[in-house]
Amino acid sequence: MPGTVGRVPTPPVPVSGAPAGAGAAGVVLGHDWARTPLGARQEWDPAVRAVVDLILASPVPMALAHGDDLVLLYNDGYAELIGDKHPTAVGRPAAEVFPELWRLPGVGEAVQRVYRDGGTFLERDSALPLVRGRGAEQAVFTLGYSPVRDSAGEIVGVLTVAAETTHVTQQLQSLSEVAAALAGTLTLDDVARVALRHALAAFDADRVAFAVDEGGGGWRMVRRVRGELMDEADERLPPLWRRTPATWPDPLVRASATGEPVFAGAGQPLRDAAADRHDQKIAALAAVPLRATVVRGGLSVGHQTPHLWSAAERALLAASAELIGQAAERARRFETQHGTAQLLQRSMLPEHLPDLPLLRIAARYDPGVDGNAAGGDFYDAFLLPTGQLGIVLGDVAGHDVQAAARMGQVRAALRALALTDPRPDSVLAGLDRLVTSLGAEGGTHELFVTVVFGVVDAERQELTLASAGHPAPLIRRCTPDDRPYAEFVELPAGAPLGLGSRPATGTVRFAPGDTLLLFSDGVVERRRQSLTAGLDALADAVADAGSGDPRALCAVATAAVSGTTEDDVAVLAVEHALKPSRSASMEVPAEPTAPSRVRHWMTAQLGEWRVPESVIGAAVLCTSELTTNALLHAGTAARVEIDLSAERLLVSVADSGTRGTVTRAQTDTLSSRGRGLGLIEELSDAWGTDPTVRGSTVWFEILLPAD
Template sequence: MPGTVGRVPTPPAPVSGAPAASGAAAAVLGHDWAGTPLGPWRSWDPAVRAAAELILASPVPMALALGEGFLLLYNDGYAELLGDKHPEALGRPAAEVFPEIWRTPGVGDAIAHTYRSGEPFLEKESTFPLHRRSGAVEHAVFTRGYSPVRDGAGRTVGVLAVAAETSQVTQQLQSLGDFAAALAGTLTLDDVARVALRYAITSFDADRVAFAVDEGGGGWRTVRRVRGELTDEADERLPPLWRRTPPDWADPLVVAARSGLPHVTDDGQPLRETAVDRHDQKIRALTAVPLRAAVVRGALAVGYQIPHAWSAAERALLAASAELIGQAAERARRFETQHGTAQLLQRSMLPEHLPDVPRLRIAARYDPGVDGNAAGGDFYDAFLLPDGGLGVVLGDVAGHDVQAAARMGQVRAALRALALSDPGPDTVLAGLDRLVTSLGAEAGTHELFVTVVFGVIDADRHRLTLASAGHPAPLIRRGTPEGRVLAEYLDVPGGAPLGLGCRPTTTSVRFDPGDTLLLFSDGVVERRQQGLAAGLETLLDAVAGAGSGDPRALCSVATAAVGGATEDDVAVLAVEHALRPSRSASMEVPAEPTAPSRVRRWMTGQLTQWRVPESIMGAAVLCTSELTTNALLHAGTAARVEIDLSPERLLVSVADSGTRGTVTRAQTDTLSSRGRGLGLIEELTDAWGTDPTVRGSTVWFEILIPPG
């Protein structure tokens, strides 16, 4: 019969190893081959039947294209690739089954060439559409091979097609480049850990990944991520949950980091001795590889809940990933050392505590510019004067180096000394002008550029007296009798900067209860490719639209008002003349597991005594408990909780002394691995933020109290 496959006059004896009647094999055996040019299954040439049975028993995706029409026969692996084209593709010409790609170079022409010439064909990588059973069409990467299939007489009667989908390997190699780019943008070990864990659990489709780095003086810091954790933007804005372990800890992650050798378990209980919870206990396969860094020691581990034999390609990818992480970790360690030194110098020259004055609430904030390694010259201060007034100052010494920070310290100390002798703002700035001129002459430079604004607040007389030396005009937020809020820049003559012949003049304005003064550095409003006037207008609108005049909230609003990165330092100081005195209380929180519950009991009792409405009390206690938990987890040190209640708002702050990094504003959701996380604070409060301090950071929130 024309077109039959090695047809013989009498049926051959049954071939041993016939395919089991299930899946694609059952479909092949049950197919009506008699209705095709190939003829009934039992009449096929034994060699062809043996090839077919071998294909049907193989787990590798394979297909036979038989006869002149290239009629298809395939196994379960190939049926998966066909998706919704199976089982209708059985016994049909390949050109009809794959009309969308048959004429693509390397497909139909390659099969025909192999059939007619008997020469095999191999294409290591090509992209074709893949029809999933869900109906979706994806473009996948395949390695394909075509080989001639011969009958017992040696004639070519078909083509064997072997297809291996290599999309995952290809995607992993592509993601390695993205991973390298992401690591290039990291500054701290916290950043490196976040990027590494996110990449590893996605790229290797793992159930658990972990990262370890040495502490420098002994011991290890480890952090992990498990499949199914609800992670979102909040995970990026909190320091990772590091766990500190002893130098000789037996976990494979630390063993690999300590020895510099990979630790591989294909099937077993690799974390049996060191498991901290059920996620660790379920891991059966784990590979830990050292970072291969010159200075920093560490390791990356990838684990699965089922047995997993690592292929050579996966091992190579994991080793390359660990090498990239090692390089990033070394850069981060250098940055943290330089950054910590510079910022400690900077913050040590700023007041650690602002004065506590009846009817005046004070807050300040300092943020370094883009180059976090450098100390800057921005400074602020607030101090009590002998006559009972409050002196407030904010200035900027040009430069971003240790010399600028040292000069800033000199200027700040001299200003205090001058103000304590004669608090007149014009007199103080005139004396500072002489000091800066002297410092410039001593240094042999005329480029010592210092701007400053100094004011004296007399709360009893409701007056504010100011003088400026080349500094941006202060801003004041006022409430009107009608309940409206206005914000305006004060008309304070700027004059020349200090050291350039400054002749300051004073300006006196009302400072009534309900008003808030805001002093700020030019880093708050100046941005590249944006005029200064636009920045000032944006800041004015933001302050006028703030939910309250609370100084801590206004500092947060001011620093975030103008979008875009700034290369300059940012300093703000805010003082509110309160309508009525507030009530305050504080609690020292020990670093122990029972601390959050103790805080909840203390705060509930305090707010009940103050007769705070239950709805506000419940939200405040819940949010304070979350912040206390975060402080203890991330800092690992004791914390301090402070509450301040005024008729307008409840302000709560939680300060630690060891947090790395800062918390930045972003939308958040519930985090399973961190309780409810900062999503609650975002949802239940009217404002919140974080303030870096000399020895840690303070996270705070504000809840407005409705009138009446």
């Protein structure tokens, strides 16, 4: 009977002849058995003596409950199980030693039945409370009871064999948990996080690694080491993948390539492939292939001390690798489909917006919940022959390749019409005829397109707009005493395109300091929420923004309404600046010295522009973190851009890499190791990430002191 919570209050039986701290054998041999029904040791029945010798010599936890009182003697393995009850349990009745357990199924009643009837009893997976160290826990055992007979064949006791299976049970539970966690993964980054977390905990490992093929002969590997500082932010961030050639001498690469597991019980299995001291310390390693159909890869588990890989551990490793392999295949299919859809979507949107002295422009597009589908939202901004700026934002109904293709047709036609005759009503009238023609050509009357088109005239400080069934634009203005507010443009919505739309135009003031925001209905529409509530939330968020900077307002707009949307989200913002801003940029090579070079360049540039020292320090620190992040996670060169206006400093870092495959844009978290995330949030007034056609851009804004 394994140990229980708490100590037995009965006074301990004195132990004579055994040294302090002696093992169970010493306590048993030194005990005064003459005071028990078993009698003095020299008078023990030979058969009983043989059983006792077997118990004391066995490494397996064993105990003998002797006589009608079932008095206990046991070995070291059993003493370890019962914890604080040793050594006082020696020579005492089992029911007295284990009062909490004796009435539980498979314990007291089973022992007494075996002693009385002479049969055997086996109890598998018996969960019993156990004291370990300072705390109590539920331990799982397989308990076996057999009668012990003397030389005359009479039953004189019961032999208990207790095999603890807690660790095996926990590993099986962890297998169930990892299966559930893998069911929610979408990308290989997600699969890697779950796989490493599971392997580190389930096998009590010092080092775990996960690898998948690159498709061109190489491998991508990611590692976790016991004791690494992993905070909540790190768990959300992309893992730090390391690329290795096909011939890399790592057992994980060999297992992944050949499909055969590798087990090393002692030595230095990572000697030829060690990346650092953590790898060099590994003495035992198991590497198993994923057993997937399409994706090749593997999982490895390492210990810093020699370790014999039991059959149960090998089976658990194989089962884990199979589950992880299935998840990796699903993730690769998702990434391929998602990447194709998003690349198609983004390739139809302008990669660069006009760079004008007094008109600052920014845009953002976020896919809906179904990231595998291309959508019909689009935006554009372009210079007109008159020197004015044409802006547009529209929505073609649908979330498929056909919708994206129609969106491309509508956007291209709109730009062509505007370059011929930029009047908004004329442009939308011509576009209406095109959509009608496309619908007739496709044999459908369900081609639903809404769009708003406008012309910005910075010299005249005015904005002319026309809408075909689209939500009214929003303008952020400031009162004479510099208090910001937001108002919707009063503009007749008109009918959607393709329905004989004849939109009316409206002209409004667009003075220096104003910012215009065009948006799709995905920004403000939510299930079980009125459209009015969404529009009010957007207006409040824009009015409360720290500045009228277009990039910041795009981020504010996409997060203004709580809840998730199943629709795509597109926003376009144009600021009429008070005066021209100053800008500079730097190409950052993918090499270790790059962050240092960025810091020196940026410090010199901002110092030349006479930016306050406090702003320079914060901006340089944040930019260094963003640059390091881009080089680590994208693995490609980056571009740093700084833009200084009278009100704020805007810094962006753009990369052009996606680890060799198109993966989901990290639009909610900054992909910098924990510390960077906190720095950006603490030192900047606004920040965000913008996915682009070939990578992503992370930016931050710092407002300048009023003086």
